[in-house]
Amino acid sequence: MLKALPGNKWNFTTAAHLLNRAGFGGPPAEIEKLLSLGPEAAVAHFVEYDKIPDTTPDPEWAKPDPDRAKKFMEARQLGEEERRRRLREIQRADRQHMLELRGWWLERMANGPRPLQEKMVLFWHGHFATSVEKVREAYLMWRQNELFRRLATGNWSDMLIESAQDPAMLVWLDQAQSRKEHPNENFAREVLELFALGEGHYTEKDITEGARALTGWSYNRLEQKFINRPFLHDTGEKVIFGKRGNFDGEDFLEMIVAQPQAARFITTKLWNFFAGEMPSEEIVTALADVFRKSNNTFKPVLRAMFLSEAFYGPSIVRSQVKSPVQWLVGSVRMLERELPPPIVCFSLTRNLGQDLFAPPNVKGWDGGLSWITTNNLLARYNEAATLAQGDMSPVSGLLLANNPGINMAVERRLRNIPVHSVDVSRLFTQEERTNKELLIPALEKRLLQDKLKPKQEKVLRDFLDSKSELNINTILDAIRLVMSTPEYQLT
Amino acid sequence: MNKEITLQTRREFLRTSALGGALSWTVPAFLANTFSAMHAEAADSATQTATGRDSNILVILQMAGGNDGLNTVVPYSNDYYRRARPKIGLAEKSILRINDEIGLHESLKGFKELYDVGEMSLIQGVGYPNPNRSHFVSTDIWQTAADSDKIESSGWMGRYFDNTCFGCDPTIAVNIGRQMPRAFQAKHPVGVSLESPQSYRFMSREKGKSGEMTEESYRKLNEPDAEMVENSGGTIGTLQGSVQTGGSALDFLERTALDAQLSSDKIRTIANRVENQATYPTSQLGNSLKLVAKLIGGGLATRVFYVSQGGYDTHTNQTGTHERLLKELGDSVKAFVADLKAQGNLSRVLLMTFSEFGRRVAENASSGTDHGAAAPMFIVGSKVKAGLLGKYPSLAPSDLFQGDLKFNVDFRTVYAAVLENWLKTKSAPILGRQFVPLQLI
Numbered sequence: 001m002l003k004a005l006p007g008n009k010w011n012f013t014t015a016a017h018l019l020n021r022a023g024f025g026g027p028p029a030e031i032e033k034l035l036s037l038g039p040e041a042a043v044a045h046f047v048e049y050d051k052i053p054d055t056t057p058d059p060e061w062a063k064p065d066p067d068r069a070k071k072f073m074e075a076r077q078l079g080e081e082e083r084r085r086r087l088r089e090i091q092r093a094d095r096q097h098m099l100e101l102r103g104w105w106l107e108r109m110a111n112g113p114r115p116l117q118e119k120m121v122l123f124w125h126g127h128f129a130t131s132v133e134k135v136r137e138a139y140l141m142w143r144q145n146e147l148f149r150r151l152a153t154g155n156w157s158d159m160l161i162e163s164a165q166d167p168a169m170l171v172w173l174d175q176a177q178s179r180k181e182h183p184n185e186n187f188a189r190e191v192l193e194l195f196a197l198g199e200g201h202y203t204e205k206d207i208t209e210g211a212r213a214l215t216g217w218s219y220n221r222l223e224q225k226f227i228n229r230p231f232l233h234d235t236g237e238k239v240i241f242g243k244r245g246n247f248d249g250e251d252f253l254e255m256i257v258a259q260p261q262a263a264r265f266i267t268t269k270l271w272n273f274f275a276g277e278m279p280s281e282e283i284v285t286a287l288a289d290v291f292r293k294s295n296n297t298f299k300p301v302l303r304a305m306f307l308s309e310a311f312y313g314p315s316i317v318r319s320q321v322k323s324p325v326q327w328l329v330g331s332v333r334m335l336e337r338e339l340p341p342p343i344v345c346f347s348l349t350r351n352l353g354q355d356l357f358a359p360p361n362v363k364g365w366d367g368g369l370s371w372i373t374t375n376n377l378l379a380r381y382n383e384a385a386t387l388a389q390g391d392m393s394p395v396s397g398l399l400l401a402n403n404p405g406i407n408m409a410v411e412r413r414l415r416n417i418p419v420h421s422v423d424v425s426r427l428f429t430q431e432e433r434t435n436k437e438l439l440i441p442a443l444e445k446r447l448l449q450d451k452l453k454p455k456q457e458k459v460l461r462d463f464l465d466s467k468s469e470l471n472i473n474t475i476l477d478a479i480r481l482v483m484s485t486p487e488y489q490l491t
Numbered sequence: 492m493n494k495e496i497t498l499q500t501r502r503e504f505l506r507t508s509a510l511g512g513a514l515s516w517t518v519p520a521f522l523a524n525t526f527s528a529m530h531a532e533a534a535d536s537a538t539q540t541a542t543g544r545d546s547n548i549l550v551i552l553q554m555a556g557g558n559d560g561l562n563t564v565v566p567y568s569n570d571y572y573r574r575a576r577p578k579i580g581l582a583e584k585s586i587l588r589i590n591d592e593i594g595l596h597e598s599l600k601g602f603k604e605l606y607d608v609g610e611m612s613l614i615q616g617v618g619y620p621n622p623n624r625s626h627f628v629s630t631d632i633w634q635t636a637a638d639s640d641k642i643e644s645s646g647w648m649g650r651y652f653d654n655t656c657f658g659c660d661p662t663i664a665v666n667i668g669r670q671m672p673r674a675f676q677a678k679h680p681v682g683v684s685l686e687s688p689q690s691y692r693f694m695s696r697e698k699g700k701s702g703e704m705t706e707e708s709y710r711k712l713n714e715p716d717a718e719m720v721e722n723s724g725g726t727i728g729t730l731q732g733s734v735q736t737g738g739s740a741l742d743f744l745e746r747t748a749l750d751a752q753l754s755s756d757k758i759r760t761i762a763n764r765v766e767n768q769a770t771y772p773t774s775q776l777g778n779s780l781k782l783v784a785k786l787i788g789g790g791l792a793t794r795v796f797y798v799s800q801g802g803y804d805t806h807t808n809q810t811g812t813h814e815r816l817l818k819e820l821g822d823s824v825k826a827f828v829a830d831l832k833a834q835g836n837l838s839r840v841l842l843m844t845f846s847e848f849g850r851r852v853a854e855n856a857s858s859g860t861d862h863g864a865a866a867p868m869f870i871v872g873s874k875v876k877a878g879l880l881g882k883y884p885s886l887a888p889s890d891l892f893q894g895d896l897k898f899n900v901d902f903r904t905v906y907a908a909v910l911e912n913w914l915k916t917k918s919a920p921i922l923g924r925q926f927v928p929l930q931l932i
Contacts, residue, residue, distance in 0.1 A: 372743065373681075373747070393694065455714075489744055
């Protein structure tokens with residue numbers, strides 16, 4: 001059992017911490033609201049999200065395209081040149097849809113009614129780390145994203161089985177090509193190593209036998225959905241984790257979840273994602289226990305985690321490096337501004353090293369300190385000017401290099417996209433906007449939920465002093481400066 | 492094996508950079524030699540390591556998209572070549588001959604000159620077992636040096652940095668481009684990625700006085716604490732201890748912020764001060780190498796530079812595109828070598844090309860080529876074992892694997908040679924096992 005956070009430790013800092021981690025942060029008013037709820041109700045507000053209606057419409061293209069396979073087949077009949085032209089057209093549409101999809105998801109994170117659900121979708125996306133670079137179809141990426149959303153805090157076996165059978169994964173880890181004559185081991189290997197148990201908790205034999213069990217699970221390209229093809233399934237006996245039987249894919253995945261290590265593996269990863277550090281032995285044991293007692297569901301684990309005193313420890317609060325997505329969405333929320341257009345968001349996060357729907361490999365993003373390099377840090381500081389002041393130069397100036405074909409067009413379009421500056425009258429009272437001794441603490445509270453060092457406060461004061469008056473531009477500059485500190489990169 | 496050289500330690504960097512940093516608030520254009528003159532103790536490390544004047548430098552040149560090796564190093568007298576490429580095969584008379592069997596594409600005059608004066612080795616038939624034909628996957632394989640069925644998140648250069656210079660100057664690795672190549676990915680990330688010196692900086696929105704004030708405030712907000720500067724000059728033990736254990740995330744961010752500021756100042760100063768001494772072609776690759784030459788000439792502490800040239804994915808009407816790309820490649824590298832020679836730095840620079848794969852032996856129906864396997868690599872420098880290395884893979888249909896050339900040199904034997912004989916470090920911890928280094932230096 002984890003010791004619960006005592007009521008007397010529920011304050012602005014801890015409430016802000018919950019909002020930052022279970023969601024994507026927010027303005028002081030939201031923190032105050034959580035504070036007034038008390039810890040139990042505040043945590044329930046996040047965890048019991050299914051009580052909050054979500055009416056976000058799907059992207060209009062997010063449905064199976066029965067003509068897609070036909071288009072490919074038709075193209076194949078054509079001459080080389082025409083064939084390539086048609087394929088380029090399909091690719092162009094997919095690229096456009098991917099851009100919209102990124103914007104659609106970011107919008108859900110920034111302004112949707114269920115922040116924890118979106119945070120969990122982000123967790124699962126990093127966990128199952130499927131990339132459109134190989135899947136190459138926006139509809140499939142959206143489908144997987146929706147699956148993560150539907151099962152976000154649900155049962156682990158359901159999640160493993162459904163994601164294994166989801167088209168994006170079938171393509172990503174080659175299960176679609178697996179046949180009983182040549183079982184493809186890619187998915188079986190990754191599910192053991194990266195998704196469910198971790199190295200040292202299975203044998204090479206478990207991989208090959210698991211791959212045999214999974215044969216028959218395939219992808220129907222025409223209907224863009226999973227299909228079980230019995231004639232591809234290896235019906236022979238398999239030995240998995242020392243047990244013999246004529247196992248199929250579901251058996252294999254259920255057997256994995258039943259392994260003692262399974263509960264420890266996934267709860268460790270969850271704690272690390274939300275707390276920003278590896279859990280102690282005591283924490284893992286406690287979380288794994290909650291997980292097992294609730295029949296391998298995540299919701300009770302999350303509740304226990306967010307209510308535990310350990311989650312609000314000094315090494316955890318304000319000590320996690322913001323991922324680029326957290327940096328963007330959190331900034332937008334703290335600055336109470338609209339999310340910039342999808343193309344701008346795409347460029348902003350990509351410059352910082354996180355391209356949604358295109359994790360670097362099946363291990364996902366390394367996260368933590370690896371988000372920070374000298375140039376990523378300078379990019380964060382410059383992009384702060386985009387969000388605070390609507391300055392587009394950090395975005396458009398950087399888009400030309402690696403892929404001129406795509407980026408030239410992107411850059412042309414970018415020049416015509418207005419990104420507004422922040423509305424300072426929404427963020428600060430009349431008094432704060434005219435008195436720098438009030439403005440400085442207000443900036444700190446809103447952007448850091450913490451104080452700057454005295455030396456940094458002095459720098460800010462000197463900066464404001466150097467201006468003849470506290471006008472909008474000066475306040476915008478001050479916002480950008482606070483965002484251009486090491487402290488702001490943490491949450 | 493040569494004596495191992497450990498790179499600059501964190502301690503030395505902090506000491507020198509904190510001194511430089513202290514100066515840079517007032518003299519933004521600080522230079523390595525300026526601050527070494529200010530502090531006798533720092534002088535050694537500044538000249539030995541911070542400026543890197545005595546260290547070997549590696550330049551990695553990525554030919555992205557999968558270069559058609561067969562039309563680069565052409566087996567012009569081979570009948571199988573003629574048969575496989577009726578439309579895009581290159582005319583025998585156009586070839587820049589290396590011997591009676593092979594020669595270079597006529598656009599590679601720059602390379603031919605380097606080859607003839609003994610400043611280039613040409614490695615034939617490079618690849619790896621179980622080749623993958625996806626750009627995405629195969630690029631990762633080359634960048635991480637992993638076996639083709641393994642997933643590895645760190646890059647081979649990243650592991651080199653992790654193993655040899657934990658916490659070293661971030662400019663130890665410089666990528667010219669927007670995104671850090673996977674090759675540089677490390678447990679403890681180092682390296683700078685910049686498209687131009689102008690963009691690698693804190694940019695003020697306003698010009699003039701007002702902008703200067705914003706920039707000055709940014710500098711001060713990201714200035715290290717007095718304690719940190721003090722530590723770096725004095726009680727080093729405590730500081731190094733906290734570096735070794737990683738310290739807090741905030742410590743790490745503060746150090747990186749300082750590194751960013753210092754390296755930005757340094758790079759921009761060098762770029763403004765150093766003049767190129769050769770004429771480069773006007774192209775992206777030309778510009779990248781131009782900048783690399785400046786940074787080498789200016790004494791930046793860099794051991795590894797990374798540049799890339801895209802466009803090699805020639806599925807359709809390959810001939811014209813490929814010709815233009817190779818001309819840009821040959822001319823840019825030729826100018827780069829001339830520039831380094833004029834600087835007196837050529838003897839400590841090695842340039843290595845790679846591409847994620849070669850292309851199919853047989854041309855396709857649209858006068859292009861599809862993704863293939865083995866291809867040549869070029870190594871340039873005055874210390875290379877000049878000439879041909881490896882063996883040209885057989886083009887006989889029965890010797891091909893699914894229409895592709897089979898490799899006979901594993902690229903990791905090239906990496907092993909670069910690591911051991913050029914960067915003077917053990918290769919096995921970086922490449923995961925011992926590869927026999929190819930004799931190329």
